[in-house]
Amino acid sequence: MTRPLLPAGNSRNLAFVKSLKDKVALITGGSSGIGLGTAEVFAREGAHLAILGRSPDHLKTAADKLRKLGAQVLEIQADVSQEHEMKRAISQVEKEWGQLDIVFANAGINGVWAPLEELQPEEWEQTLSINLTGTYHTIRCSLPLLKKNGGSVIITSSVNGTRMFSNTGCTAYACTKAAQVAMAKMLALELASHKIRVNVVCPGWIESDIDEATEKRDLDKIAPAVEFPEGAVPLTQGAPGSAEQVGNVVLFLASDLSSHVTGSEIWVDGAQSLLQG
Ligand code: NAD
Numbered sequence: 001m002t003r004p005l006l007p008a009g010n011s012r013n014l015a016f017v018k019s020l021k022d023k024v025a026l027i028t029g030g031s032s033g034i035g036l037g038t039a040e041v042f043a044r045e046g047a048h049l050a051i052l053g054r055s056p057d058h059l060k061t062a063a064d065k066l067r068k069l070g071a072q073v074l075e076i077q078a079d080v081s082q083e084h085e086m087k088r089a090i091s092q093v094e095k096e097w098g099q100l101d102i103v104f105a106n107a108g109i110n111g112v113w114a115p116l117e118e119l120q121p122e123e124w125e126q127t128l129s130i131n132l133t134g135t136y137h138t139i140r141c142s143l144p145l146l147k148k149n150g151g152s153v154i155i156t157s158s159v160n161g162t163r164m165f166s167n168t169g170c171t172a173y174a175c176t177k178a179a180q181v182a183m184a185k186m187l188a189l190e191l192a193s194h195k196i197r198v199n200v201v202c203p204g205w206i207e208s209d210i211d212e213a214t215e216k217r218d219l220d221k222i223a224p225a226v227e228f229p230e231g232a233v234p235l236t237q238g239a240p241g242s243a244e245q246v247g248n249v250v251l252f253l254a255s256d257l258s259s260h261v262t263g264s265e266i267w268v269d270g271a272q273s274l275l276q277g
Contacts, residue, residue, distance in 0.1 A: 018046030019255040024097045026050045026089075028080050028138050029107030031062040033208025034156060037243020038104060038250045043071035045251060047102070050093045052076040080107045080134030086141040093145065100145040102254045105138040106156040108176075110214035113169040115222045124172045131176035135183060139198075143191075150195025153187070154253045155180045156246075159204045162265065163273035169219045177202075181265050188263030197262035199253045204269025205233060205240040235270030 025042050029035035030051030039049050043066045051066070051073060053059050059075040066073045074096050078085040093100055111127035112119060139153055146153070160167055161174030162181055181200050188198040232238045246268050252258050253266070267273060 018044075019251070019257065020102070021046035022048070023101040023254075024048045024050070024093065024099050025102035025104060025254065026052065026093060026100060026138075026142065027104040027106060028052045028134070029156075030104075031055065031058040033210060034203065034206060034243045034246045035104065035106045036062050036065075038106070038247035039066055039071075040069060041244060041247035041251050042102075042254070043069040045255070048072040048074075048097055050074040050076055050089075050096070052078050052080070052089055053107070054079055080105075080138055081129040083137050083141070086137040090141045090145060099148060100142055101149065101151045103139060103142045103146065103151065103153045104156070104250060104254070105135045105153065107134055107138075108156060108210075110170070110173055110210055112215045112217065113167070113173065113219060114215075114217040115169060115219075116171060118218060119172065127172040128176055131173070132179050132183075135180055139183075139187065143196075146196055147194045151197075152254045152258075153184075153191075153196060153198040154250050155184050155198070155200045157181050157184075157200045157202045157265065159202055159267060159269050159273035159276075162202050163267060164204075164276050166224070166276050168222045168224055169216070184265070185263045192262065197253075197258070199258070199261060199263070200265040201246055201249055201253070202265050202267045202269070202273075203241065203246050204267070204272035206246055206268075207240045207242055232276070233270040233272045234275055241268065241270055 020042055025047045027035050027039050030039050031053040049071050056077050063073040063075045076089045076092055078089040108131045112123040157180040158177040160170055161177035184198045184200045249266055249268050
């Protein structure tokens with residue numbers, strides 16, 4: 001006999017329950033792309049939002065959008081690669097709400113994609129300092145506040161470096177994305193006793209601003225000799241996913257629906273990485 005999802009007589013209508021009501025969420029890279037898409041999903045679920053980014057103008061535009069959805073929003077201008085700026089950012093959250101329940105460590109750049117011999121040390125360093133060290137600062141600086149009540153940390157990694165290795169030239173980027181998964185698994189164990197869960201989303205091709213700041217140099221020199229199957233995203237006949245589709249998975253990982261899930265990665269790519277590996 002199949003059991004009903006809710007006990008008989010339970011009239012609670014899940015559609016009207018706001019799963020993040022009064023939870024405080026910090027979203028790095030929250031003024032655009034996947035960060036903003038997720039912030040919108042969180043706003044509809046009743047969360048208070050601290051959105052963090054480098055451009056005050058972008059932060060303001062995003063915050064106005066989120067306030068129209070009914071959210072309380074704190075705009076934080078900071079660079080995730082700078083420890084003192086991230087410490088200040090967390091102090092701002094503490095001053096505003098006195099708690100922190102969800103950390104979405106999402107800020108990142110593609111950086112320079114180039115043959116290794118042409119990739120300059122400062123270009124390598126920049127990708128690592130924002131994507132990897134930035135994730136470290138974001139989580140580390142959040143811990144004193146997160147430990148008060150427990151919480152959920154979600155990191156944005158990628159298909160690159162986790163299940164896809166065919167974008168030859170994005171070596172620095174892929175290394176940071178692989179390391180983020182290792183970081184999540186290490187911290188899932190370390191922080192479990194504090195009731196802090198740590199999980200990862202690995203998006204495939206998602207519509208966002210990230211390509212605008214990507215510098216690609218001489219990639220034709222290192223293109224692999226094999227031809228990969230055509231058709232980038234099987235589930236959508238080649239179309240990209242949306243930030244909201246990633247946001248819905250982040251919502252699951254942020255909410256109590258995933259209360260027994262930690263140290264796990266979820267690919268949000270419409271099977272792109274299974275095809276393109
Ligand atoms: P995006 O460019 O729209 O968003 C990135 C955000 O990070 C921007 O708001 C940017 O201002 C912010 N940011 C960059 N450097 C920062 C710094 N030093 N300090 C603070 N904020 C900084 O692009 P997106 O696609 O939404 O990227 C979000 C995350 O998703 C990134 O980690 C990226 O690697 C990952 N990702 C994106 C895709 C995709 O196809 N769009 C696929 C896989 C993974």
